[in-house]
Each structure stands twice: as structure tokens, then as C-alpha cells.
Amino acid sequence: MTKPGALPDERVENPPKPRDAGGRSGGARITVNLTAKANAALTEAADKSGDIKTDVVNRALIIYAYLEEIQRTGGKVMIQRAGEDVPEVIHFV
Template identity: 45%
Template structure:
């Protein structure tokens, strides 16, 4: 399936260029965005772009039967991540 953008044809899921979207963030999500921007020094746009790429990767791992773990810097113990 393809979509047309200004005469150009692109596959669904792919874009010929930037796509503008409007998002309504819940208060916790807005606070997380602000925190990520402060931690990285990136713009909100760059932070959202990176976040979506990471989210898609994590979902792919889970959908393919993988398991995700994290480890705190001060611990050797792994903790399994669950997404709800």
C-alpha cells in the first residue's frame, strides 16, 4: 500500500520526509519528556523521534519472543522489564 505526499509515493510506514503530528501528552508523559530533554540536551522533537525508535525496537523484541532486562549502575542483579 502506498500513500501520496505532494506527488511522491511512499510505502506505508515510510515517509519521503518529515511528518508533522499533533500529540496530547498526559501530565506524566509531558514530565517525562521534559526530564529526557534536560538529561540529554536534545530538543523535544529529537527526543520524541528517538523515543519512538526505541519503543518500536523494544516492541519488536517482545513481539518476537524476546525478553528485556535492565541493571542499575550500583547492582549486578538483572531486573526483567514488563510493559503494560
């Protein structure tokens, strides 16, 4: 089932399950250094969604790749805030 506000894309609705390096394929274990702002955003997203931070990061990377592909192929990523009449174009830098 799609969460409210989720993109209707198979990769977003059913992200691949990460696997460990013990012979199971697909995933990778990495270490990242988050800025204070990114860490706060990760914590907020996990708290609001009820997901663990690993799942939030996995979903965020899948969504980011999807949106980058839209822009790379000439599409536009737009949002429309509640109460606003006109959607705004989002640019990734």
C-alpha cells in the same frame, strides 16, 4: 558516536531525519496530547540530553518500536541498575 547508555542499534544511533510535507519524504507532523507525567518526562529527557523535544520524541518512538519487536519475537528486555547484581526484566503493557 553512541551516547552512554544508548542501544547499539543503527536505528537508535542514526534515527531517520524527519522531513516536512513540502515535497520532502519520510516524516510526518502530528499533534499529541501528553499527560502531565509524560510531559514532565519529555522535558526531563530533553534537559538531560540537550536534545530538542522533537528529537527526544523521535528517538523514544524508535526505541519503543525496537523493544516491542524484541518482546514480540520472544526476547526479553532487561536492565541492570548501578550497584545491583541481578538484571530485571522489563515488561511493556
